[in-house]
Amino acid sequence: MKFIIQRDQLMDSVQDVMKAISSRTTIPILTGMKLEASQNGVKLTGSDSDISIESFIPEEEDGIVYVENIEPGSVVLQAKYFPDIVRKLPQKTVEIESDNHRNVTIRSGSAEFHLNGQDPEEYPQLPQLHTEDSFELPIDLLKNLIRQTVFAVSTSETRPILTGVNVRIEAGVLHFVATDSHRLASRQIPLGESEERLELPSIVIPGKSLTELNKILDDSQDKIDISVTENQVLFRTKHLYFLSRLLDGNYPETSRLIPEQSKTIVKIGTKELLQSVDRASLLAKENRNNVVRLITKEDNEIEINGNSPEVGNVIEEVIADSVEGEDLKISFSSKYMMDALKAIDYDQVKVEFTGAMRPFLIRPVDDEQVLQLILPVRTY
């Protein structure tokens, strides 16, 4: 194997692929990164067996040459050293060569690295997915779907299924739902006409996979292709191939958690509510979950307060756009409230309460596609 490649392109691909590589894997070869040169270009592969990522650098694209002097072949390099080496190379191009004994030489300018490569035959083959259950989304929309839901997955392994995001298509509508059983985040969007008749069975994608995918994808209107099989999901763009296992088991039915009626409705500026909850949380640190309290007042005002007996308290009156219905005193985790408000991309939100002990909803005033639900905290 031999090729000369642009260092910056190589660095970008190495960084993407590294997202799948863990030094704590039980399969030694997976601590490495696979390099594969063909006449079309160079492919890098990393995997921790939950997530596998391939990044492809074409030999030439849009008239720009990225890889030259290619002699096809492949080798596995220790991922602990390779990224730092590439980052610190002195020249804009780098030559990578592997001999028959897998002695790998990396040359750039006057610097020459010799690394002991590993056998690419030992590296597991990634499955080639054959599926009809495939659909496309703009990349920036997928990133939004992830960002608005993935923070609400459970971090506890008590119920493993809750560590993932539930994804399904019903009647032409794509749903993303995450819950840790104390709060729920949901986002749905109608698919385009071409995909209207597509039905996707309910799947559960590990939260960690979606978080890593979101880091790798650059905001763009380009399309990403999503294919699903029984136990894997594949995200594919022009030069990226991101494969994740799915979580086993049935995702709980979440629609019945969502109250259909409300007794108190507060419409308020998202930023005003977020910042006052943030301030109130400063003196709620000693509490379990940084609990803060919301109290409805006269004249469309609400009070947000936090209290830490040893230290002091904070009280803030916030003027809402409107406060309708019954008076209310309710306590909740400031963290959950801030997470939910940050996930809503609208200036104004509607918070719908059904009493101090019932879950409440937060959503944009005029958009039913985003929904955040939080369970209150009993504080008496």
Place this chain on the structure above:
Amino acid sequence: MKFIIQRDQLMDSVQDVMKAISSRTTIPILTGMKLEASQNGVKLTGSDSDISIESFIPEEEDGIVYVENIEPGSVVLQAKYFPDIVRKLPQKTVEIESDNHRNVTIRSGSAEFHLNGQDPEEYPQLPQLHTEDSFELPIDLLKNLIRQTVFAVSTSETRPILTGVNVRIEAGVLHFVATDSHRLASRQIPLGESEERLELPSIVIPGKSLTELNKILDDSQDKIDISVTENQVLFRTKHLYFLSRLLDGNYPETSRLIPEQSKTIVKIGTKELLQSVDRASLLAKENRNNVVRLITKEDNEIEINGNSPEVGNVIEEVIADSVEGEDLKISFSSKYMMDALKAIDYDQVKVEFTGAMRPFLIRPVDDEQVLQLILPVRTY
């Protein structure tokens, strides 16, 4: 006590003073920050008993009003909460008030914090230094003196005196020296005429104090006043008062460590040498101290190499400006070499060797005021 103050000025002062406050102090009142309002302005104080910092915000300066409605008084606030509160206040001004029971109220816009203050009488009085041993430096020069030496102090408490930087004035020349006994960093500068006759006895300032001072000071041509007593040093600018204890004991005589003759002299670009040592160190990680090796070659070339038997090796030929004297193979800590090269603000350096087992010197080609010394590593 009561005053209304500009939030941004308050925030800057709070951040400076926080550098002296540790949550791990054995004196409980020192986990707090002292606020003191007088008709001239507001003074904040923090201390961990090794370092004490006072920051003053004048009532008015250059026609800009920073503090208004002052009712003199003082109080101590828990430093764990106060900085976050100030940072997150909603308005550009904040009112701080303390009643007779030390209930402190912080108001900004519609937010109101109530904190339990502590008795300012319990807060230790900072000593008022009376000294004749005082001199001035431009702030940016002091920052350079610190930056070029402090990294070389010892981090081990085996010989506590080596955790500090030795400072002295002899014959109108100010010296800063630090060594951990494996390397030494030294910088000297001649003082101005007015201070020509000043003799400063050798003192040792804790490295940590200088590191914190360097963080607080902004690069500027303004002067900083330095006063020394038997066991303390005071750095004073217009609104800052930074007091540090001195280390007890005699600093070792370091001048005899510095070889007077050399057998091999390499003149080379600072950046070229730094980057090639950095690359060589990537494959020296498994070694003690990331040891790399330098070998002189023909035609003004040197070879830098690193070797990690399990992983591989790196070899780099660097073209020097000149290589004079005996042939040489020498091994040294890549970290010490990189620290030294980063501390030299010149494009070209001169490295003077006296054999593979003797300390070697690194200094700018045409400036004798900066000197870095490194002990080589025995590798056979």
